[in-house]
Amino acid sequence: MLKDNSVYLPEEAYLSKREFPSIILASLKGISQVIFIENVVSGVIILIAITIASYQLGIIAFLSSMIGTLIGKIGGANEKSVDSGLYGYNSVLTGIALTLFLTGPSQWIIALGGAVIAAIFAAMMVHFMKNSTLPILTFPFIVLTWFMLLVSYRLKVFQLSNTLVPQSLSHWELDIEGEVNWTEGIFNGIGQVFFLDHTLSGVLLFIAVFWAGWRLGLYAVVGNAVALLAAYGLGGEHSLIILGLYGYNAILACMAVATVFSTEDNRFKSISGIAAACLTVPLTASTSTWLLPYGLPALTMPFVLSTWLFLGARKVLPTL
Amino acid sequence: MLKDNSVYLPEEAYLSKREFPSIILASLKGISQVIFIENVVSGVIILIAITIASYQLGIIAFLSSMIGTLIGKIGGANEKSVDSGLYGYNSVLTGIALTLFLTGPSQWIIALGGAVIAAIFAAMMVHFMKNSTLPILTFPFIVLTWFMLLVSYRLKVFQLSNTLVPQSLSHWELDIEGEVNWTEGIFNGIGQVFFLDHTLSGVLLFIAVFWAGWRLGLYAVVGNAVALLAAYGLGGEHSLIILGLYGYNAILACMAVATVFSTEDNRFKSISGIAAACLTVPLTASTSTWLLPYGLPALTMPFVLSTWLFLGARKVLPTL
Amino acid sequence: MLKDNSVYLPEEAYLSKREFPSIILASLKGISQVIFIENVVSGVIILIAITIASYQLGIIAFLSSMIGTLIGKIGGANEKSVDSGLYGYNSVLTGIALTLFLTGPSQWIIALGGAVIAAIFAAMMVHFMKNSTLPILTFPFIVLTWFMLLVSYRLKVFQLSNTLVPQSLSHWELDIEGEVNWTEGIFNGIGQVFFLDHTLSGVLLFIAVFWAGWRLGLYAVVGNAVALLAAYGLGGEHSLIILGLYGYNAILACMAVATVFSTEDNRFKSISGIAAACLTVPLTASTSTWLLPYGLPALTMPFVLSTWLFLGARKVLPTL
Incomplete structure (x- = not known):
């Protein structure tokens, strides 16, 4: 690409x-x-x-x-x-x-x-x-x-697999208790792009991205960081943050909006990339809720929605 | 058309x-x-x-x-x-x-x-x-x-009507027991295009299709046959197979992809038609599951999805 | 616009x-x-x-x-x-x-x-x-x-807010009992465009519309009236009719189809506007049902669907 x-x-x-x-x-x-x-x-x-x-x-x-x-x-x-x-x-x-x-x-x-x-x-x-x-x-x-x-x-x-269980929204209880292990959260974030929660795999994935270009790597790191902070600040479940489930969509969205699909005209592309990364956090929350009665995982839908939002808007708001 | x-x-x-x-x-x-x-x-x-x-x-x-x-x-x-x-x-x-x-x-x-x-x-x-x-x-x-x-x-x-009952996915049990009556399955398949499970009606519908052209009729028969076998082989509910509920979408998809909307360029159109017919079987399964909490029937959605998939892909993959 | x-x-x-x-x-x-x-x-x-x-x-x-x-x-x-x-x-x-x-x-x-x-x-x-x-x-x-x-x-x-409660469709009971207060229904109808159920606010909103043009105002009144009657006649919940929840979508759809987005060619535009207003009543019913398991409000979706239906059809059926 x-x-x-x-x-x-x-x-x-x-x-x-x-x-x-x-x-x-x-x-x-x-x-x-x-x-x-x-x-x-x-x-x-x-x-x-x-x-x-x-x-x-x-x-x-x-x-x-x-x-x-x-x-x-x-x-x-x-x-x-x-x-x-x-x-x-x-x-x-x-x-x-x-x-x-x-x-x-x-x-x-x-x-x-x-x-x-x-x-x-x-x-x-x-x-x-x-x-x-x-x-x-x-x-x-x-x-x-x-x-x-x-x-x-x-x-x-x-x-x-028995990990996917349909649940009724009316019986849902949010529980955000527990400590956050930030190191795990960071490397699981990129690992989850490929469904991996293995720290060494996460390290290798970051190497693969930086090999392709430092700019790509930078936005991957930034997207991950802002999403972890946003998910923590907005009160997301700590277990999910540790598993990297609030990070992988943000990494992809930040890379896509800030560098991969941006042009010279997009003056605010770094800000848009960070905003797109942050937006994946509530989008992950709502997509998961929407799928709860079916027991389905959100996959990379939050990334797709956030990225289409910014890339589509850019055609009309060119500075974004 | x-x-x-x-x-x-x-x-x-x-x-x-x-x-x-x-x-x-x-x-x-x-x-x-x-x-x-x-x-x-x-x-x-x-x-x-x-x-x-x-x-x-x-x-x-x-x-x-x-x-x-x-x-x-x-x-x-x-x-x-x-x-x-x-x-x-x-x-x-x-x-x-x-x-x-x-x-x-x-x-x-x-x-x-x-x-x-x-x-x-x-x-x-x-x-x-x-x-x-x-x-x-x-x-x-x-x-x-x-x-x-x-x-x-x-x-x-x-x-x-009391045949449509909303059900929660978490209480759903799949039961595929029972004998399959293949003759009923075949004629109900085409009948279900018009919501009919009456053998004589099915026979007349096949006559109507063959009257319009032997090629159309052939693909109707083939689509029906592969779908019945696929539904049986993948472990579909036998009662639904007998009612023709795994057949009608396959008939329509096979006709649409293999002949009605195909051109000379589509070298693999027969294979695509059969693939489209087979694909309606899992699509019928998932559409029904998706609609279960609302108690709605799948209607011809599996046919529409499968056909759009192949006709749309053809614009980019012309041999299909 | x-x-x-x-x-x-x-x-x-x-x-x-x-x-x-x-x-x-x-x-x-x-x-x-x-x-x-x-x-x-x-x-x-x-x-x-x-x-x-x-x-x-x-x-x-x-x-x-x-x-x-x-x-x-x-x-x-x-x-x-x-x-x-x-x-x-x-x-x-x-x-x-x-x-x-x-x-x-x-x-x-x-x-x-x-x-x-x-x-x-x-x-x-x-x-x-x-x-x-x-x-x-x-x-x-x-x-x-x-x-x-x-x-x-x-x-x-x-x-x-605790007004939004997810409910299972299988436990839903329709109760249309109670008197209808028509005056409240009329002014709440336009108020609900802005989520207001305050009679004086409704009066002011009608003034704002008529100030912009008598034709707009006329279709707002007509849309509201036909929707109230349709909702009552089809057996809608009286409490919702009084709150104006069957009216606001009809007002918007009637204005949009009959005047705002119509041209000289649309000979039947008044009839289409009234039809679009009536259609918002079943659309409100089905959108609410669809959203029931999530406890979400229909908002102005019935208006959007009904209006897109008529405006889109007009491109092919120009007299509508």
């Missing part, structure tokens, strides 16, 4: 042996595109971060990215987009999420099937968002994962 | 006696447009299929189609669209659904009022979807019917 | 002392834009109507309008739109709604913060709706307020 892609441009349109390396590279970029990076090295570091937390998850992440990339190739998508990994990142997240939130023997097949649909969904969204000239972000992954998890109430083969 | 309409082009723009036959023909085509057919004979066969299952329903279906067509005429819509029955089919489905899911003395009036709004809603959607160049399908009918059924909790005159 | 704005066009693009009066005037127009009026006198009358009902609410309304206008100025929006008050009205409603539905010491700050986001949201919607050429109406206010209220279940600082 950020830089030009000039490594392995295949000479033939059909799939051949000579395209194989280009697919591998595109798949690694697909993993890094989850955090707006088009860079093979960052992709490898992220893949290591995932694999440290869980062997199985690392395999699923890489296979999902390859599936998304292949769908793009076979479907005849714009070659540059496919090679940049833009058909991979929604599949990566869908594959990981379905592996984590489902259980039982068919878990793997469903996760990889989800990766297929995620790539088709991404293509559809590219078409739908064309007129608005806004990026599709991780919207296909979010909506698809919600739908796939709800399937489990009706089809036996889909078995929901 | 499929063929040219060259039968009765009225010479005057206003409603006159000479237009009367054209309105009747457009209304019959409106009934066949529910399954993508623009053909008076198929419309008559379908009307007979509905009337066999219920006298009252046949009258409502025809009157609703006429209402939709009239709204198109009076509103000054594109004449060709009106004469093709494109302002009728959402009204037909709305009229039938409201008659079935409501009860009490005002049931008929509400159903016909719903047919009026369905035609206006269809016009609005045509405008909204213009930029995306995708067909509106049965979206107006679905959303309107959901809204009209929810009204019953607040206005005494709207009386909900 | 209605008339040309030729009062105080600032000569400089940046904020200066000389712009101060133009901001005040734009803020007053922002208050009147809630009911489609661009008129300082009407804005002042409405502000008095609000202040009579509650001192605090009057201050919040004015400050929110100023915040929205300032966001428009600083963001670099189209100057004419800002000076017409089009960046103010969503902020006004958001500020008032959050003050009323939240409680606790941070209530004021949250309300004014909401006004900031409402203006950014309005800008985003202007961009999103550009292709459809439909007005954004009060959509940003509605969705933002719903999100902000749901936050209260997760962040301690947001404290929900």
Whole structure:
């Protein structure tokens, strides 16, 4: 998404042996595109971060990215987009999420099937968002994962993990007790972008981001910090703050609004980025509440909503 | 939607006696447009299929189609669209659904009022979807019917049939026991497009489809078959499979994706059609789960979502 | 929205002392834009109507309008739109709604913060709706307020007023008993546009509308009347009819469809306006039902849905 892609441009349109390396590279970029990076090295570091937390998850992440990339190739998508990994990142997240939130023997097949649909969904969204000239972000992954998890109430083969429990809003009690471990909160924040709550993985993810550019890294750190403070100051549940669940959306929104999708005209882009990061905190709260009766996780919806809000408004309020 | 309409082009723009036959023909085509057919004979066969299952329903279906067509005429819509029955089919489905899911003395009036709004809603959607160049399908009918059924909790005159019961997701138990009667499942599948679970009606509907073209008929049969197998294989409730509730969305999606809205470029259109049919199975499961707390039926939403997914993705992935 | 704005066009693009009066005037127009009026006198009358009902609410309304206008100025929006008050009205409603539905010491700050986001949201919607050429109406206010209220279940600082209680649909009982006080119903209808159920405020609001034009006033009265009758005839809860909760959406929809957004071509615009007003009654019923499990108020969503339905359909059915 950020830089030009000039490594392995295949000479033939059909799939051949000579395209194989280009697919591998595109798949690694697909993993890094989850955090707006088009860079093979960052992709490898992220893949290591995932694999440290869980062997199985690392395999699923890489296979999902390859599936998304292949769908793009076979479907005849714009070659540059496919090679940049833009058909991979929604599949990566869908594959990981379905592996984590489902259980039982068919878990793997469903996760990889989800990766297929995620790539088709991404293509559809590219078409739908064309007129608005806004990026599709991780919207296909979010909506698809919600739908796939709800399937489990009706089809036996889909078995929901017992971490997802539907609750009635009328019996909900907010409990924010407990100490906040700030170090854990910081590294879990970036880890949660890939559903990881493992400190070393968090450290590696920060390295992957800084490798791609210090500016990106800076906004990732800033977005995380303001969100942790905002969540604490507004009285969020301390257990969720420690798990990084108030941080990952803020990191993504801050990077997207302040640097990835900004131009020279956006004079207040740093302020907008910080505001977008802060806004993900109440958005995380309300999205979770809205999904409570269905027992679904908010995923990266707060990031998508906050980012679309600022990027869309910019078309009319250009200084933002 | 499929063929040219060259039968009765009225010479005057206003409603006159000479237009009367054209309105009747457009209304019959409106009934066949529910399954993508623009053909008076198929419309008559379908009307007979509905009337066999219920006298009252046949009258409502025809009157609703006429209402939709009239709204198109009076509103000054594109004449060709009106004469093709494109302002009728959402009204037909709305009229039938409201008659079935409501009860009490005002049931008929509400159903016909719903047919009026369905035609206006269809016009609005045509405008909204213009930029995306995708067909509106049965979206107006679905959303309107959901809204009209929810009204019953607040206005005494709207009386909900006792088949629709809101349930909490936390108390939901999946029970897939029981034998599957495959013959019933097959003919109920197509019958459920018009809310019918009457075997003879199902046979007539298949005849109506084959009359319009063997290719359409073939994909209807294939879509139905793969969905029945997928629903069974994924562990769907056997009672729902027998009722055809996993079949009707698949039939529509398979026809739409594989033939009605496909072009020469779509090399994999048969595969896409079958994939779209399969996808309606988990989509039926998740849509039903999502609507469970409101006690609403999924209607043809799984078909609309699956079809939009593939038709939209095609604009970016042309071989699909 | 209605008339040309030729009062105080600032000569400089940046904020200066000389712009101060133009901001005040734009803020007053922002208050009147809630009911489609661009008129300082009407804005002042409405502000008095609000202040009579509650001192605090009057201050919040004015400050929110100023915040929205300032966001428009600083963001670099189209100057004419800002000076017409089009960046103010969503902020006004958001500020008032959050003050009323939240409680606790941070209530004021949250309300004014909401006004900031409402203006950014309005800008985003202007961009999103550009292709459809439909007005954004009060959509940003509605969705933002719903999100902000749901936050209260997760962040301690947001404290929900105890009037909003989530309820399960399965335990819902409709009770329409009690006498209807028609006079209260009439003046509360227009008052509820600004969340007021104070008869004198209602009288002042009618004066503000008639001051802006007799045609606007006429359709406000007609919309209110047909909705009261429709709500009574369809068996709506009498307590809600008296509170004006079936009236305010109808007033806005009737004004919007019959006059504000109509042209010469729309031959049936009066009938459409009345139909749009009637339609808000079932839409109020179903929106409330849909929101019941979350304990959220319908706000002006029925007005937005009914108005979009008719204005969108008009692009295809021009006589409506």
